[in-house]
Amino acid sequence: MLKRIKPGQARLGMFIEAIEGSWADHPFWRNQFRLDRAKDVERLKSSHATAVIIDTDKGVDVALPIAMTERSSPHPRENLSLKRALRTIEQSKPLITEMFENARIGGTIPVSHAAQAVEHIAACMQDSGKALIEVTRLKARDEYTFLHSIAVSGLVVHLARAVGLDEKMIRDLGMGGLLHDIGKMRVPLKVLNKSAPLNDVEMGQVRLHPSHGYQLLAKQGDVPRVVLDICLHHHERIDGSGYPNGLFDKQISIAVRITSICDVYDALTSARAYKKAWNPRDAARLMLEQEGQFDRRLLMQLFHSLRL
Numbered sequence: 372m373l374k375r376i377k378p379g380q381a382r383l384g385m386f387i388e389a390i391e392g393s394w395a396d397h398p399f400w401r402n403q404f405r406l407d408r409a410k411d412v413e414r415l416k417s418s419h420a421t422a423v424i425i426d427t428d429k430g431v432d433v434a435l436p437i438a439m440t441e442r443s444s445p446h447p448r449e450n451l452s453l454k455r456a457l458r459t460i461e462q463s464k465p466l467i468t469e470m471f472e473n474a475r476i477g478g479t480i481p482v483s484h485a486a487q488a489v490e491h492i493a494a495c496m497q498d499s500g501k502a503l504i505e506v507t508r509l510k511a512r513d514e515y516t517f518l519h520s521i522a523v524s525g526l527v528v529h530l531a532r533a534v535g536l537d538e539k540m541i542r543d544l545g546m547g548g549l550l551h552d553i554g555k556m557r558v559p560l561k562v563l564n565k566s567a568p569l570n571d572v573e574m575g576q577v578r579l580h581p582s583h584g585y586q587l588l589a590k591q592g593d594v595p596r597v598v599l600d601i602c603l604h605h606h607e608r609i610d611g612s613g614y615p616n617g618l619f620d621k622q623i624s625i626a627v628r629i630t631s632i633c634d635v636y637d638a639l640t641s642a643r644a645y646k647k648a649w650n651p652r653d654a655a656r657l658m659l660e661q662e663g664q665f666d667r668r669l670l671m672q673l674f675h676s677l678r679l
């Protein structure tokens with residue numbers, strides 16, 4: 372399991388999945404390694420890294436049982452929320468993984484899995500939403516795709532509820548959040564996993580993923596129209612600068628507007644091989660500064676409801 376800890380909690384035998392902060396803030400040239408030398412533990416403890424993400428399946432845990440938050444003794448209610456969030460991820464993982472793997476090999480996508488996963492996610496968002504969003508921010512490279520899908524689905528459900536959409540629409544939006552990037556399964560892995568900047572050809576391959584996803588889902592025959600809309604258009608932008616169709620303003624549905632905001636917010640607040648995770652407030656500020664990209668009313672509603 373991934374946990375975010377303070378650098379001061381580092382100890383021998385931990386497996387470091389990621390170090391948050393700029394390269395200048397810590398002395399390690401690589402992010403993923405086991406802390407096997409006392410000297411490295413001390414270097415990490417005394418570094419200016421903002422946080423460290425450890426994988427307790429690959430190394431030892433922190434001395435205290437819970438370190439998902441930076442408080443050493445979380446309220447029992449937070450513990451319950453965290454457990455609920457982790458259970459939701461465990462329940463959803465096989466469902467999402469099978470859909471995405473089938474998309475990769477060109478097989479039939481069991482879309483009913485998405486509906487099942489959305490039930491788990493929507494229920495969790497009602498009482499443990501904050502924990503689910505926090506836990507899914509801790510993504511390792513090999514689990515980025517499915518955790519990003521869960522996070523976007525959860526955020527979309529949260530924002531759709533805040534806006535007051537009906538439950539059927541909320542479920543469809545949640546499904547769209549889960550499946551919005553399924554077309555990435557048709558993009559070559561070496562392009563998807565590349566940490567260096569993409570060249571024009573590779574960028575072109577990535578930019579085809581909305582169309583790939585739409586085609587994959589449309590041929591299933593039982594996918595709600597809202598989900599198809601989200602899949603095809605989640606990279607469209609209000610000012611017409613998005614892709615694949617360069618839709619402008621009112622041409623972009625509310626379902627797509629909600630999903631594109633949640634997609635970018637989760638991507639910004641997650642660590643990747645090539646960038647550190649932004650803290651939620653900085654991500655909110657950046658998105659608000661990007662004039663013409665997002666629906667500002669919905670953006671404000673999301674940030675207000677997340678208490679940023």
Ligand SMILES: [Fe+2]
Nearest residue numbers: 551552605606
């Ligand atoms: Fe995408």
